[in-house]
Amino acid sequence: MSPTAFKTSFRVSWTDTDAAQVVHFSNYFRFFERTEEEFYGHLGFSFNDFTNKGIWLPRVESFCQFKSPAKFNDLLEVELTVEELKEKSIKYGFKIFNKESAVLLANGYVVIVAADKQTGKATQIPKDIMEKLKPFSK
Amino acid sequence: MSPTAFKTSFRVSWTDTDAAQVVHFSNYFRFFERTEEEFYGHLGFSFNDFTNKGIWLPRVESFCQFKSPAKFNDLLEVELTVEELKEKSIKYGFKIFNKESAVLLANGYVVIVAADKQTGKATQIPKDIMEKLKPFSK
Amino acid sequence: MSPTAFKTSFRVSWTDTDAAQVVHFSNYFRFFERTEEEFYGHLGFSFNDFTNKGIWLPRVESFCQFKSPAKFNDLLEVELTVEELKEKSIKYGFKIFNKESAVLLANGYVVIVAADKQTGKATQIPKDIMEKLKPFSK
Amino acid sequence: MSPTAFKTSFRVSWTDTDAAQVVHFSNYFRFFERTEEEFYGHLGFSFNDFTNKGIWLPRVESFCQFKSPAKFNDLLEVELTVEELKEKSIKYGFKIFNKESAVLLANGYVVIVAADKQTGKATQIPKDIMEKLKPFSK
Numbered sequence: 421m422s423p424t425a426f427k428t429s430f431r432v433s434w435t436d437t438d439a440a441q442v443v444h445f446s447n448y449f450r451f452f453e454r455t456e457e458e459f460y461g462h463l464g465f466s467f468n469d470f471t472n473k474g475i476w477l478p479r480v481e482s483f484c485q486f487k488s489p490a491k492f493n494d495l496l497e498v499e500l501t502v503e504e505l506k507e508k509s510i511k512y513g514f515k516i517f518n519k520e521s522a523v524l525l526a527n528g529y530v531v532i533v534a535a536d537k538q539t540g541k542a543t544q545i546p547k548d549i550m551e552k553l554k555p556f557s558k
Numbered sequence: 559m560s561p562t563a564f565k566t567s568f569r570v571s572w573t574d575t576d577a578a579q580v581v582h583f584s585n586y587f588r589f590f591e592r593t594e595e596e597f598y599g600h601l602g603f604s605f606n607d608f609t610n611k612g613i614w615l616p617r618v619e620s621f622c623q624f625k626s627p628a629k630f631n632d633l634l635e636v637e638l639t640v641e642e643l644k645e646k647s648i649k650y651g652f653k654i655f656n657k658e659s660a661v662l663l664a665n666g667y668v669v670i671v672a673a674d675k676q677t678g679k680a681t682q683i684p685k686d687i688m689e690k691l692k693p694f695s696k
Numbered sequence: 697m698s699p700t701a702f703k704t705s706f707r708v709s710w711t712d713t714d715a716a717q718v719v720h721f722s723n724y725f726r727f728f729e730r731t732e733e734e735f736y737g738h739l740g741f742s743f744n745d746f747t748n749k750g751i752w753l754p755r756v757e758s759f760c761q762f763k764s765p766a767k768f769n770d771l772l773e774v775e776l777t778v779e780e781l782k783e784k785s786i787k788y789g790f791k792i793f794n795k796e797s798a799v800l801l802a803n804g805y806v807v808i809v810a811a812d813k814q815t816g817k818a819t820q821i822p823k824d825i826m827e828k829l830k831p832f833s834k
Numbered sequence: 835m836s837p838t839a840f841k842t843s844f845r846v847s848w849t850d851t852d853a854a855q856v857v858h859f860s861n862y863f864r865f866f867e868r869t870e871e872e873f874y875g876h877l878g879f880s881f882n883d884f885t886n887k888g889i890w891l892p893r894v895e896s897f898c899q900f901k902s903p904a905k906f907n908d909l910l911e912v913e914l915t916v917e918e919l920k921e922k923s924i925k926y927g928f929k930i931f932n933k934e935s936a937v938l939l940a941n942g943y944v945v946i947v948a949a950d951k952q953t954g955k956a957t958q959i960p961k962d963i964m965e966k967l968k969p970f971s972k
Contacts, residue, residue: 433733434743435584435726437577439630444573445893446867449860450711457709457769466769467710479859483897492577493733493742571871572881573864583755584725588849591722595847595907604907605848617721621759631871631880711860713853715906720849768853 424556426459426500429519432490442489448526449482452514455498456530463552473546474537480509484528488518495519505550505557508542509533562694564597564638567657570628580627586664587620590652593636594668601690611684612675618647622666626656633657643688643695646680647671700832702735702776705795708766718765724802725758728790731774732806739828749822750813756785760804764794771795781826781833784818785809838970840873840914843933846904856903862940863896866928869912870944877966887960888951894923898942902932909933919964919971922956923947 430451438444460466470477490496497519504511509531516526536543545553568589576582598604608615628634635657642649647669654664674681683691706727714720736742746753766772773795780787785807792802812819821829844865852858874880884891904910911933918925923945930940950957959967 431733431737433726433730434576435582435729438572439575439577439579440890440892441577441579442892445896446573446860446863449863450709453711453860454709457707461707461769468769476854478854478856478903479900481897481899482859483895485895486893489892493737493744569871569875571864571868573867578752578754580754583758584722584729587722587725588847591849592847595845599845599907606907614716616716616718616765617762619759619761620721621757623757624755627754631875631882710852711858714848715851715853715855717853717855722849 426455426462426556427497428455428458428500429495429497430454432492432494432496434492436490437492440489442491445484445486448484448486448516448528449530451496451498451516452482452484452512452528452530455500455514456512459500465549465552469549470534470546471537475543475546476535476537477532478535479530480533481531482528484514484526486526488523488525490516490518490525496525501558502553502556503529503558504531505553507544510545510553564593564600564694565635566593566596566638567633567635568592570630570632570634572630574628575630578627580629583622583624586622586624586654586666587668589634589636589654590620590622590650590666590668593638593652594650597638603687603690607687608672608684609675613681613684614673614675615670616673617668618671619669620666622652622664624664626661626663628654628656628663634663639696640691640694641667641696642669643691645682648683648691702731702738702832703773704731704734704776705771705773706730708768708770708772710768712766713768716765718767721760721762724760724762724792724804725806727772727774727792728758728760728788728804728806731776731790732788735776741825741828745825746810746822747813751819751822752811752813753808754811755806756809757807758804760790760802762802764799764801766792766794766801772801777834778829778832779805779834780807781829783820786821786829840869840876840970841911842869842872842914843909843911844868846906846908846910848906850904851906854903856905859898859900862898862900862930862942863944865910865912865930866896866898866926866942866944869914869928870926873914879963879966883963884948884960885951889957889960890949890951891946892949893944894947895945896942898928898940900940902937902939904930904932904939910939915972916967916970917943917972918945919967921958924959924967 503513639651641651777789779789915927
């Protein structure tokens with residue numbers, strides 16, 4: 421069975437663009453994170469549910485291929501998939517499309533680790549959150 | 559006697575620009591803050607010397623007039639002046655020039671308040687820091 | 697008759713925050729602009745309808761008072777009003793509220809000018825756009 | 835012979851941080867680009883020397899591993915190396931260190947392509963610029 425993808429959309433803002441009149445590449449990583457935030461919101465929790473338990477979610481690795489530029493006012497559709505779900509880490513895959521043309525603009529991933537705020541060491545993802553993530557895992 | 563001004567310079571980065579191929583207006587406020595940070599560094603301290611004493615420096619008001627655009631790779635000179643130095647607040651004035659042409663690009667101000675991190679209430683600026691700021695005050 | 701306000705809302709993203717664990721003050725100016733963009737979208741046009749006619753909309757002045765901090769995941773409601781509508785310039789007023797508590801977090805304004813892309817000089821706001829803005833003007 | 839590395843340093847600004855009180859991961863990609871800009875400045879040219887010839891330098895791929903957090907006011911040293919120099923593309927490698935502790939904070943790369951502004955197609959990197967880049971190539 422193929423994994424469920426979470427989808428959301430963003431309108432490109434003027435502040436997302438640069439002097440080449442396209443979205444600055446660093447902002448794709450911000451769209452990744454905003455999508456992760458909306459995914460958590462969709463599941464009924466937020467980063468705050470981690471920090472309240474003394475856990476940060478630092479990003480340990482990130483990658484993106486930029487295939488086609490996005491321009492001001494374009495409507496982007498971002499597709500999040502759970503590529504790997506481990507006890508202490510998650511790898512999210514992202515695809516960003518131009519929602520109107522369906523052209524793939526960018527694809528990439530982010531690996532995050534649950535880290536104890538005190539020690540900085542990797543720690544278990546809380547069980548209740550893990551249960552909510554599992555249905556999206558491959 | 560006229561107050562001493564602190565000056566620093568920044569090269570406009572590609573990420574500072576937007577699709578109009580000029581520095582996005584919100585980034586002038588970031589140049590203001592980076593200048594304030596360098597001013598503190600010049601005086602031998604940083605925001606950390608406030609936070610270590612349980613004090614935040616929230617901005618309570620900010621204003622800027624944008625007179626002429628800055629472009630990628632322009633060298634900016636920012637001039638900071640201490641417009642008002644009170645027990646619990648500071649008003650910094652800023653002027654941003656194109657360093658090569660000497661054209662005034664923007665001028666504005668930021669009002670900051672020393673706030674207790676616990677209560678959120680306005681509190682005294684630490685004395686040692688106050689002493690270092692006084693020579694720059696009108 | 698009191699002018700009509702345009703309202704939209706934003707969820708505070710992790711990238712909007714700073715080390716004081718609140719929204720960085722410069723980002724309020726970005727929320728202003730994103731609200732202006734959504735206002736235009738609501739009226740059926742965008743910045744592109746200006747640039748296609750050879751017109752930029754540079755910001756010439758901006759101000760904001762920061763009254764109460766916004767935190768990660770807060771839902772913000774931004775209210776835009778047309779404070780002044782002139783032949784060549786517009787002053788937009790903004791109020792940002794915490795949507796759940798209804799507390800006013802920030803209020804400010806932005807003055808924009810229609811500028812000819814070639815000459816850089818102030819020019820008339822296109823008539824069809826002017827007609828759409830008038831009902832929101834005081 | 836090992837390739838020459840270009841080095842520059844940046845002080846972490848408050849605006850670079852997020853609510854975890856560390857540099858937001860997307861800003862490492864901005865430090866990459868600012869280093870590339872300073873590298874070009876060191877060689878006596880800038881992005882403008884490309885755009886003036888009708889060439890953009892879109893990023894087609896970027897990657898970063900985040901090994902240790904950077905905090906406000908930390909002094910970062912960024913090391914740029916030319917990993918691959920092809921007729922139409924360049925792969926830059928980056929290492930970001932805490933300059934005081936010499937701890938490696940992040941390492942990654944960016945692949946850029948010279949693209950014709952009109953057609954969007956890959957094009958030759960101008961010869962004079964190529965000559966300046968060669969001494970840094972492996």
